[in-house]
Amino acid sequence: MRVRDESKIETILDEARSMIVKVGFDGLSMQKLAKAANVSPATIYIYFKDRDDLLLQLYKRECDQFFAYIFQDFDPEMDFATGLTIQWKKRAKYIIDNPDKGHFMEHFTFTPLHAQAKRTRDPKYTDSMKRFVQKAIANGELVKMSLEVYWSVAFAPLYNLVRFHKIGRNMAGDPFVLTDEMLLQTLALVLKALKP
Amino acid sequence: MRVRDESKIETILDEARSMIVKVGFDGLSMQKLAKAANVSPATIYIYFKDRDDLLLQLYKRECDQFFAYIFQDFDPEMDFATGLTIQWKKRAKYIIDNPDKGHFMEHFTFTPLHAQAKRTRDPKYTDSMKRFVQKAIANGELVKMSLEVYWSVAFAPLYNLVRFHKIGRNMAGDPFVLTDEMLLQTLALVLKALKP
């Protein structure tokens, strides 16, 4: 039998992500996507059940790649400041170096499709972060708080700054460019907030 | 001449917001919107040039209403902790009480249309916040930082928690319900981060 061209799948997903960032979910059509990926519309349906399935698989792939990356070099047994700094810098580097990927993942969470995104993500990453946080609290390195409060204080400011940077404007619509200095200062503020 | 029924505009915009939150931007069609708002599709085009114009006007209306609300009872001459606490609580109340409005405004910022959102917002709000921050820094109540870093540290954690609450899940997909206790703790952490 003829063999699957796996690179087609990658191309289709890459083009889909890039189109969504450029023209939005409502600008993405299967025919335009097929053209951009140099395949027939029918080919897309070999690999994806329908449009929703394509988007859900794309989201899953992006999350998997992102998590695999940010948990490199991270060990939950690290001391709190070290571990958080590594996590922060990994996340910052990934979404600054791959602005479309970060933008897509965030955009997707506001979509109704996000409710259907299966919890098939490898739980090892979540478990690792839970362990890291609980251990830091037990060791007196981190104020006692829920995982959600921790995550929000630790990472939401970072994602927000990078988003300002990507769109080139701040909350008021003024031009904005992110600097390393700002990132480091924000990390320092976050550490200050979280340390007892 | 026949008089404009201004309530029609409100109904159309309200239904549009609610549809977008429920079915996404790609699920919103002018015909379905017309049906939901109990008007003819042609009526929508009396008030809005086209679909994009409708969405842009909706975003503007939501932002205007939001800013008018959160700057009530706020005075940039307040001391830093008081002013930030008022801002924080106003924002929290608004987006928790009006989850669709908050969701729509945030979702919209990820949309390509956001780049076209005119800077017609009343600058008095931005000016007020700038004055508040600069004065707090000058008074030694706030670490020296850019407006963007301030905003990200101060408010991004709040918006993130409320978003978890709205979708009912945290970053790992586990069920999540926001409590007042968490909100207050997060505010305290943010204040700790920002105060010298």
Next chain:
DNA sequence: AAGATAAGTGAATGTTCATTCATTTAAAAT
């Protein structure tokens, strides 16, 4: 009460949409 005007409409327009299907193509298996 009549006329003027703009609000409001239902049906129609041509386009684009997601998806399918009959057919062709490439490569593995024999």
Next chain:
DNA sequence: ATTTTAAATGAATGAACATTCACTTATCTT
């Protein structure tokens, strides 16, 4: 070399799309 199998396709399908248009309706002005 031939057969088998699934990948891959271009064209087609009917539904849904944004928008328009000829027309009706309500209300203000006179």
